[in-house]
Amino acid sequence: MYIRPVAPTDIDALCTMAKNSGVGVTTLPDNRQKMQAKLDKAVASFNKELPEKDRLYLFAMIDPATDEIAGICALEASIGHDDIWYNYHIGKTVHASKDIGVHKITKTLYLSNDLTGSSEICTLFLMPDFRQNQNGQLLSKSRYLFLAEFQELFGRDIIAEMRGFSDEAGRSPVWESLGRHFFQMEFSDADYLTGLGNKAFIAELMPKFPIYVPMLSKDAQEAIGKVHPDTEPALSMLKAEGFDFNGYVDIFDGGPTVSARVTNVRAVKDSQLYTVAVQDDTPAPDLTRKDGLSLVSNRQFENYRVSLINTAAIDGTTLHLSTAQARNLQVAAGDSVRAVALRPRRPSDD
């Protein structure tokens, strides 16, 4: 499997994928026209036809055996740049009176655009048939090597919005207790409209005054900053890379935003440059194992590639590739590549 930028011919595959993603992946709209616009934007971004802040880097994971698209992921260069980016910031209000011996800290939600200008990792979706063999890890983390290579094109901070908690029926307690009063629509409808890029309605309908959290329902209070159970593994992965909850939540479902300085992301910070040597007795990666694997990128921009190799193929400053691996990465002997361990070292490894 390898990662490459999306191409104009990917449109049908992307639409199929959107149909499969369902509620919760707001950046993957099930609407061909919108998807085409998104694809066009990504293609223009890799062609450097758009201003840096407007760019959306959309990547596809390819199964080299069939050339089928197995998944996609994206990097947004700068959020809130051509529309308005909203979050609730979980702040505090303190009420205290010495006279009657009261000191109360009240969680308070403040509508904010604070994350404007950050970069975002988004739109991760892997087809169910491919959810194995470290494909999820490869797909998600391929973006960090792009960030490491082209830091000047991104913001100081990188964020990820996590899908918020909802029950088996898809009911979001935060939406029921807060948004519904102002939007008069179902969560899935609001979610769909946001996915279409229809942000104006948020500004028109969203409550502008701060919200005292204790005034929300008990289950809504508990759901603020809590991820959907299906999203727990993704959250753990991000945390292991150095991301952390930054106090901002989604205005609809209360899902947390996690963030990190780009330079502090483990896969960015620890990545190193190597020189390629091509030889066919290179040890193959064992994709059934979690350790012993490394991500390798070809350091190119419009022809960016990433795939997984056996860490044992790295020898000093030389990185060995098989002919097939070199073909997937579109590199030749003597080229420079960037690599990093797929997973951070666990404390027990020391």
Added chain:
Amino acid sequence: MLVVRPSNFVDLTSIERLLNATDARVTTLPKDRDKLSEKIGQSDDAFKSGVDQEGPASFLFVLEDTDNQTLMGTSGIDTEAGGGYPFFNYRMDAVVHASHHLDVSSKVPVLFLSHELTGKTLLRSFSIDPEHKNSEAFDLLSRARLLFMACLPERFHREVIIEIQGIFDDKGDCPFWDAVGRHFFGIDFNTADYYCSVKSKTFMSELIPQHPIYVPLLPEVAQGNIGQNHEAANRACQLFYREGFSKTVFIDPFDGGPVLTGELNNLFTLKQVRHKKARPSDVVGGLKYLISNRSLSDFRCTIGTLVDGIGETIRIPENVAEALNVKEGDPIAYAPL
């Protein structure tokens, strides 16, 4: 005979007894002897001060049955709500959340903290012996204040307000308080109420939530109680509506009860009031009137019968003259009961 007069220190124990017997809470009269004594002192100063006195003053009246010297009720006026401090209310307002594109439009009620009513004249401290709450004594005690203001209008704001008791249950639980204030004050309604009357007013500024409150986020019961009076206050409300008071967009920040407002000069009592010279007489008969003397420091008001007519003088029953401490030729004021 039932007479309304200024309170004095001798009334202290009687007022305490009364407060313990009444069912509706009286926030502005503390069940605390020192604080109560302080209130009476302030009122004493107010009654003794001249007509041209400036700054906030607080008048406290009592209703006494002169036949047996029994105290039956209290009522008061603050010339300036807040007494120099902010006077807190929530203002019920609305914001419209509309999207033409989505064909969604909702008018969302929002409570905004307000000091708008600060400095207006406030009727307060009303309490009456439960035995008399359905008698004309109730009207006398409440409206005597209006006759007092009619005699001294320049001392009061042209707008008069009253906070009406909001809804709480027999156990003292108040849904509006539990939904709003309790989150920030961390105490139950009765305790908050008690602190309000005995503590300095700064705790209110320190603890009350400053951000607007979206009403739809409150529990339905609390929403329903906004601007609603406790049933114990029904009679008071009826009386004030008859006088020309009306509901405002303001509510009590603790229990959500309504705030009524009226324009002093347009109140029924002030429009009907006649100022004449008294002629005590043994002639009886006529209609019932509220009758008061026009003394500031020794104000008296009672109910008596008279026959209104033209001329500078008016005959009043001798026992009324005695109760009001007026002699032939002294100025009096009267208005229909």
